[in-house]
Amino acid sequence: MVKRRHVLTGLSTLALSLGLATLSGGIGQPSLAQDSTLTIYSGRGESLIGPLIEQAQTDLGLDIEVRYGDTAELAIAILEEGNNSPADIYFGQDAGALGALAKAGRTNTIPESLLSQVDERFRSPEGQWVGITGRARVLAYNTDMVTAAELPDSVWELTEPQWRGRVAWAPTNGSFQSFITAMRLVEGDERTQEWLEAMKANDAQVYRNNTTIVEAVGRGEIDAGLVNNYYLYRFLAEDPNFPVAHHYTRGDVASMINVAGVAIVDTTDQLSDAERFVEYLLRPESQAFFAEETKEYPLISGMDAPAEQLSIDEINPPRIDLSDLADLEGTLALLESAGVL
Secondary structure, three states: OOEEEEOOOOOOHHHHHHHHHHHOOOOOOOOOOOOOOEEEEEOOOHHHHHHHHHHHHHHHOOOEEEEEOOHHHHHHHHHHHHHHOOOOEEEEOOHHHHHHHHHOOOEEOOOHHHHOOEOHHHEOOOOOOEEEEEEEEEEEEEOOOOOHHHOOOOHHHHHOHHHOOOEEEOOOOHHHHHHHHHHHHHHOHHHHHHHHHHHHHOOOEEOOOHHHHHHHHHHOOOOEEEEEOOHHHHHHHHOOOOOEEEEOOOOOHHHOEEEEEEEEEOOOOOHHHHHHHHHHHOOHHHHHHHHHHHOOEEOEOOOOOOOOOOOHHHHOOOOOOHHHHHOHHHHHHHHHHOOOO
16 A cells, blocks of 8 residues: 655745745755655645555555645755655646756656657656646636626736626635746736736635635636636536536636646655656556546647547647746735735
């Protein structure tokens, strides 16, 4: 059975941005020899990836220990542990955290034979991490309260008077902050701040996270909300008549694709096994698991989008270097300047 350690939860993205800045300058003392256990630090929850890791342990003949926790806090833990870190694999739920760890020099280069299986948009340009699944930003809307004719072509339309008080967002949520970081990359800081201030002035309603937004939209408490694509399907599994659907803007940052991905930690003494595990996550069977169970996008070529969802090509997301989503500190400063945090 896969060994688990449930620790390190609830740290904000602010801690990641500040922690990486202060901790990346120092490496600890050389580590003692580790045993043959492959240790994964996972910002992805056990309910999402636990069954697949159990199967990987059997199929690969590995002894696997998983330390579950918050994506940001686990990245900081690897920095704090320095050369003493037991982590072999870092599994982050956000490209920004993966990019931050890579920029701190704490990752190994992944072999090209693995990187090449994933579109270059969804992996590190320097080969320091690779996306395993994709998650799209969407506008979730109540189908009883919003007509197709009302749906916006662009995220900028949500600042117009007809949407006043009708749109939910979650400024303290990590996925929203990554979305804002992407907007900064595409539109620049000045225009992004303009959008944030206009949304606030248009009485955008604040919620804690994606789940609470989708719940509120389904109840008819709010007409629409900015969320990630996969949350809706948890509700539809319980109630096929749940009155919420997805709308995708076309080609703008409101329909960006972020990734959950993996990096091999630079201090691993099990490089071969770590690479075998990454290869396992990229097998068609593993990619199909994510599409079917978590409703995320497979990232290897030849795989279909999750059922009833647009393909990535149909969404046509903006092309950005996802590693640059690491600049969370700049995003937090912008959110504060706009009066959103």
